[in-house]
Amino acid sequence: MQLEQINIQINNESIIHSIDLKINSGEIFVLMGPSGSGKTTLLKGIAGLLPFTSGKQTWENGTGTTGLVFQEPRLFPHLTVLENISFGLKVRGIPAKERKKAAREFLKNLQLDGLEKRYPHQLSGGQQQRVSLGRALILNPDLLLLDEPFASLDTTLRQDLIEWLYDLQRKLSFSILWVTHYLDEALSVADRIGIILEGRLQQIGTPSKIFQNPDSEKIAQFLSLPNRFSKEQWSNWFQGELNVLPTLNRGWIDPNHLQLFAGEYNQDEDIREEFTCMIPAIVTKVRPSREGYSISVLAGNQSLDVNTTGWKRVPTVKEKIRIRVPFAQIHWYSE
Amino acid sequence: MVKRIKSPGIITVFFVMLFSLFLLLPFVPLIIWSFTKYWPWPLLLPEKWSMDSWRYLFSASGRAGEGLFNSLIVAVLTLVGNMVLGIPAARVLAQNEFRGKMIVFSILLAPLFIPYTVSIMGMYDFAIRLDFINDYLSVAFAHLIITLPYFVATIWFQFRLIGAKYQEAAASLGASVSKIFFWIEWPLLLPAVLLGSFLVMVISFSQYLPTWIMSGGTMLTIPVVIFPFASSGNSSIVSAYSLLFFVPILVLMLVYFLLMRINSRKQFINRGEDIAIRTNKHSNQ
Amino acid sequence: MKKLSMCLAIFLLFLSGCSAGTKNNSQRVGENSLKSDWKEITASAKGSKVNFFMWGGDEGINRYIDEWVAPQLKDQYNIELKRYPMDAVEFINKLKTEKRANKKSGEMDVIWINGENFKTAKQEKLLLGPFTSKLPNFQQYVDTQSDDINYDFGFPTEGYEAPWGKVQFVFAYDSNKISNPPKSIDELQAWVKQNPGKFTYPAPPDFTGSAFIRHVLHEKSKDYNAYLSKYDEALLKGEADQVWNVLNEMKPSLWREGKSYPQSLSQLEQLYKNGEVWMTMGYDEANASNLIKTGEFPASTKTFVLDKGTLSNTHFLGIPYNAPNPDGAMTLINFLLSPSTQMKKMEIEYWGENMSLSVERLSDKDRDIVESIDRGSATISQEELSSHRIPEIGAEYVQWLERGWMENVANK
DSSP: OEEEEEEEEETTEEEEEEEEEEOOTTOEEEEEOOTTSSHHHHHHHHHTSSOOSEEEEEBTTBOOOEEEEOSSOOOOTTSOHHHHHTHHHHHTTOOHHHHHHHHHHHHHHTTOTTOTTOOGGGSOHHHHHHHHHHHHHTTOOSEEEEESTTTTSOHHHHHHHHHHHHHHHHHHOOEEEEEEOOHHHHHHHOSEEEEEETTEEEEEEOHHHHHHSOSSHHHHHHTTOSSEEEHHHHHHHHTSOOOSOTTOOEEEOOGGGOEEEESSOOTHHHHOOSOEEEEEEEEEEEEEOSSEEEEEEEETTEEEEEEEESOSSOOOTTOEEEEEEEGGGOEEEOO | OHHHHHSOOHHHHHHHHHHHHHHHTTHHHHHHHHTOSOOOTTOSSOSSOOOHHHHHHTSTTTOHHHHHHHHHHHHHHHHHHHHHHHHHHHHHHHHOOOTTHHHHHHHHHHHHHSOHHHHHHHHHHHHHHTTTSOHHHHHHHHHHHHHHHHHHHHHHHHHHHHOSHHHHHHHHTTOOHHHIIIIIIHHHHHHHHHHHHHHHHHHHHTOOHHHHHHHTTOOOOHHHHHHHHHHTTOHHHHHHHHHHHHHHHHHHHHHHHHHHHHHHHHHHOOHHHHHHHHHHHHHHO | OHHHHHHHHHHHHHHHHHHHHHHTOOOSOHHHHHHSOHHHHHHHHTTOEEEEEEOOOOHHHHHIIIIIIHHHHHHHHOOEEEEEEOOHHHHHHHHHHHHHTTOSSOSOSEEEEOTHHHHHHHHTTOBOOOOGGGOHHHHHHSOTTSHHHHEETTEEOTTSEEEEEEEEOEEEEETTTOSSOOOSHHHHHHHHHHSTTSOOOOOTTSHHHHHHHHHHHHHHOSOGGGGGSSOOHHHHHHHHHHHHHHHHHHGGGSGGGGSSOOSSHHHHHHHHHTTSSSEEEESOTTHHHHHHHHTSSOTTEEEEOOTTOEEEEEEEEEOBTTOSOHHHHHHHHHHHTSHHHHHHHHSTTTTOOEESSOGGGSOHHHHHHHHHOOOOTTOOOHHHHHHTEEOOOOHHHHHHHHHHHIIIIITO
């Protein structure tokens, strides 16, 4: 499915600005963006619930269908599981017998066997959302639109369902446009990620590409990339010109790649061959994490995050320490 | 938690009893009055009982059957009008935003606030103009104006409660506007439609002046039959008629609860099973 | 949806079909009826329907119409009679509205009116016209020369309405408590002084209370007959003070020291039923008997008239200008004026009200029947009633007195 120059206005207010997007068949495309960025509006537009103010929507094979799953299950409360799942078939005028058969078979895929006569309020949250997915999927949509489908579920259940849906998608190979604001959700399923900010699609790319080379500080900020500083700041710390393309004027480094040293001096520092620098800093916050500790430090007036693994001695707050920064681990991007 | 649901507190029971007493109490003197002509104040019970009022009620003069029949026809016509006009109106008001929405809303609800006499004065003129229309229809029309606000408000509230999310879901599954209405909105609306219909019929049953004016006094509904006796202070006859008047309302109430039960049976069957499912849900997944 | 609207449309058509049947049955225009002779009128009334609009607050009267008159009319004239309960003020207003809107064919064929309502109706041309001379029973049995037929509260009837019945004002008392009831306003005044708190009257402009103060005027006036002719305010002004004096002197000994009055006759009757007052009154000589029968009044209740007489008035039947079935209306009215129908009306079983016919004009047989009719234990004899009758005075005087009472008695 392809979108060209899509604009959507609601009550004379422009929500979506000139969006171009192509979703390949069998692909999971994750759309990320802060709330109010227009994700839901775009989905409703693609699903045909909202009109495009301008722009073109085309399909590879001429026409295509979509299925939309909302954040809440939105199951019809007066219909059973079976009736909910077969609703789309009923709309299409498929006879009761056939659609019941089809729905019953589909229940297996949804791992909902035996629940066909239940009403929505008799199901758990995860079951409800599975019915909601099934209700859309039974129509074999060319493109499944997911609007933060698991956001209201608790973490473990969410992860289970993501896993389940991912497997189902690989099995049935439909394409998905998946809106979420969870990084882990995005990373675990996405073939490609798109970042939408203020109604504009900012960057499209593979997950690693997006993280390693965010197109702008705005995206980096949205992705909450840690230890983001300007090239001048890095230059100050390395005490010299840095060998980076002139257009890339900012850089970030993962807290795991920073090393922490206690005291004034340590022999190990000089032995390293890599290009590194040492930054003196004061510890401001110490939090335990799975791997070790997550430590915040203040270097001059800049705050950095450092993760330690297997460090024997826990630094204390206000302790004077030094941080070693390996130049090679800094990801450079442009503002 | 479960225990508390099963056995309501003493205070709840007390208030329910108090409330039912409060509702039933007025019926006691009505029943007594309908069986006596004379029940002076300090007497706890009348000294002389008589069936005269009931006999009159069911005599040729009583017009009880005619009154009930006419009341019912008018109420049903009024209800049909409410359904045809009220449901679309409530739908538009609940789901659409448009210029002047507040004005339309206030016009629709106006009969609730405008002093009765003002609308009655207008109605006289109206009655003459609508003279060519059948009395049942013109009376039902007046009742429609009076009942529509209640009906629209009830339906509007339910539409707001349902919101747009189910309709959106149905639309995303390809359902047309009419399919959305009949398959999704109507079933979800049903409790409010039943309540609204009950209100409409009861209000229609109790109208005197609009009935009188629109029909020129020829439409003998129950209130029109009762009124002369009420104005001449004939407590016994009025009591008998009032009790008769409660029969259709009682029947309506029964029908209402019956329909509500049938409607909710689907959705709220097996509460116990529901709890069992919830406790088992983790092992299910 | 389509099916539903189809059903609805058919239903509506069906309903309007029904209405066409009932509403277009006015055979002839009213004026033609007035020109026809009686034979034509009864012939054309055959098989028609007559709508009778009348006050409907009395079971006995309603039953008299529905259970006796209607079947008889059907039998004898093949006319269907339908009674609609409505207060006179209301149907007069309805007629006014219809006249203003120039509505040619209305719903009412016969209306039950008198006094103020008749005056309004006649002045505003809401009535069909003079028709009583056409009615054989009117010609034969009604005393066409008497004042109470030719005047309705001082307003000439001129054949626009036919007398249906007569009522006379009587006082009622509990004979267990009062052995010797007063026979004049003076005696009443004395009695009230001796028995404080045991008498009161409904506050005018209540119909009964208003009539009560006219009795005071009647007794105090030098020449009551002067009030029967043209309205003369000076006449009343000159004598009104005496009326106020009597009432004001009575006031401290009235129920609740005259600080408040019953607002209606039914309130006064309630006081009497409760035994709070020992006397009541009413513009209906058979009312006390009726109420004894239903058990509302104690069986020891008796009635009396004043020596100088009590007011009596006649109530009438009229035909509206836009009556859909004037022939049927006249046939009905003629039937209501027949001796047998009028005698039935006198029976306490139904109504117990006096006939509008002249007893002298009845056949000997009928006269015997009249005398043997049981009008109830509290009703005084026909002879005593008719020998103590005084006519009503004009509506202007009545209203002036009602206003004057508010100023000079109630608010003093």
